[in-house]
Amino acid sequence: MERNATTATENRDYYTLPEAARILDVSVATVSRWIAAGRLQAYRVGPRTIRIKKDQLQSLVTPAGGTRMASKPQPIIVPTPTPEELARRKAVVDATLERRKDRNIAPLTSTDLVHMARAELMRRGR
Secondary structure (H helix, E strand, C coil): CCCCHHHHHHCCCEECHHHHHHHHCCCHHHHHHHHHCCCCCCEEECCCEEEEEHHHHHHHCCCCCCCCCCCCCCCCCCCCCCHHHHHHHHHHHHHHHHHHHCCCCCCCCHHHHHHHHHHHHHHHCC
16 A cells, blocks of 8 residues: 555654655745744754654744734844944044045955955065
């Protein structure tokens, strides 16, 4: 009697990464990223084997208009720079723009610039 591979896979409680990827029609790397991000729960069986529960795969699939994840990622909060920090940044930009006035690299290639930088380092003895 010949077994249908798809039916045999669908009737199991745990799936390998490639099986889960095939069921969800995504790459194995995507499944691995979802596991690393905590979006998909997986279980380690031995030192190198990872299995994913069938119900975990089913919970990952949601209606297109529904919620994607139970917990949304927290936004990154960037503190407002202090006046001192803004002044420091402005000074760096001004110094960079001032140095650019003395340098015209238009006819040079990146290879030329690398060679020039290496020659300068050799002259300095580094």
